[in-house]
Amino acid sequence: MAVTVLFLGPLRDMAGCQSVDLAAPLDWDGLLAQVDAAVAEQLKSERVNVACAGKVLGDKRTLQARDGDEVALLPPVSGG
Amino acid sequence: MHDIRLSDARLDPSVCLAALDQATHNAGGIASFLGKVRANDRADDGVEALELSHYEPLTLPGMEDLGARASARFSLMGLVMVHRIGMLYPGDPIVLVAAAARHRRDAIAAVDFCMDHLKSAAWFWKREKRADGWHWIEPRASDHEDLARW
Numbered sequence: 416m417a418v419t420v421l422f423l424g425p426l427r428d429m430a431g432c433q434s435v436d437l438a439a440p441l442d443w444d445g446l447l448a449q450v451d452a453a454v455a456e457q458l459k460s461e462r463v464n465v466a467c468a469g470k471v472l473g474d475k476r477t478l479q480a481r482d483g484d485e486v487a488l489l490p491p492v493s494g495g
Numbered sequence: 496m497h498d499i500r501l502s503d504a505r506l507d508p509s510v511c512l513a514a515l516d517q518a519t520h521n522a523g524g525i526a527s528f529l530g531k532v533r534a535n536d537r538a539d540d541g542v543e544a545l546e547l548s549h550y551e552p553l554t555l556p557g558m559e560d561l562g563a564r565a566s567a568r569f570s571l572m573g574l575v576m577v578h579r580i581g582m583l584y585p586g587d588p589i590v591l592v593a594a595a596a597r598h599r600r601d602a603i604a605a606v607d608f609c610m611d612h613l614k615s616a617a618w619f620w621k622r623e624k625r626a627d628g629w630h631w632i633e634p635r636a637s638d639h640e641d642l643a644r645w
């Protein structure tokens with residue numbers, strides 16, 4: 416088992432794939448270190464939200480993903 | 496009646512409106528808004544296709560929460576909120592919001608409220624295909640200004 420990291424919207428193009436599996440447990444620094452540098456740069460911006468196990472994190476730097484969790488990287492929405 | 500859902504098939508507004516009409520025969524009125532993929536008259540910057548992506552664990556729960564807030568704020572007898580996902584083409588319906596109420600102002604305001612929130616805060620990502628390829632759509636400042644009305 417691992418943590419599945421999902422790239423949504425334009426981050427998918429930047430990452431070059433829809434998702435990657437990273438070793439659990441996964442925290443904020445671990446995430447930044449293991450994604451593409453351009454994606455990591457975007458992640459640091461206030462505009463990008465992070466959801467873990469279906470919940471948007473109020474403070475993404477507190478990320479603590481466990482085995483089997485899905486972490487979604489959410490760029491600014493384009494609206495409905 | 497609450498009909499809040501995502502649809503990966505063509506949206507038929509008449510079917511949704513007829514169902515709302517049937518379910519709320521005591522209502523004094525129904526207001527609706529149908530959003531469509533804009534057909535551009537100028538061939539050089541015309542949108543050939545629009546792709547809407549979403550994130551299952553957040554998008555529909557977010558719309559359901561929005562529906563609950565609209566119902567708490569306005570006096571409604573029924574609410575329909577259907578949003579397309581997937582590939583769309585100019586002229587295709589993207590979103591239908593319809594509200595039934597005893598009095599028109601509640602119905603009209605609820606639709607306006609839901610649309611402003613959908614446009615600025617719903618979990619959707621859009622990209623457009625134009626002659627020179629695909630482009631992601633950035634959020635517009637005006638969408639956030641619209642939200643401040645509420």
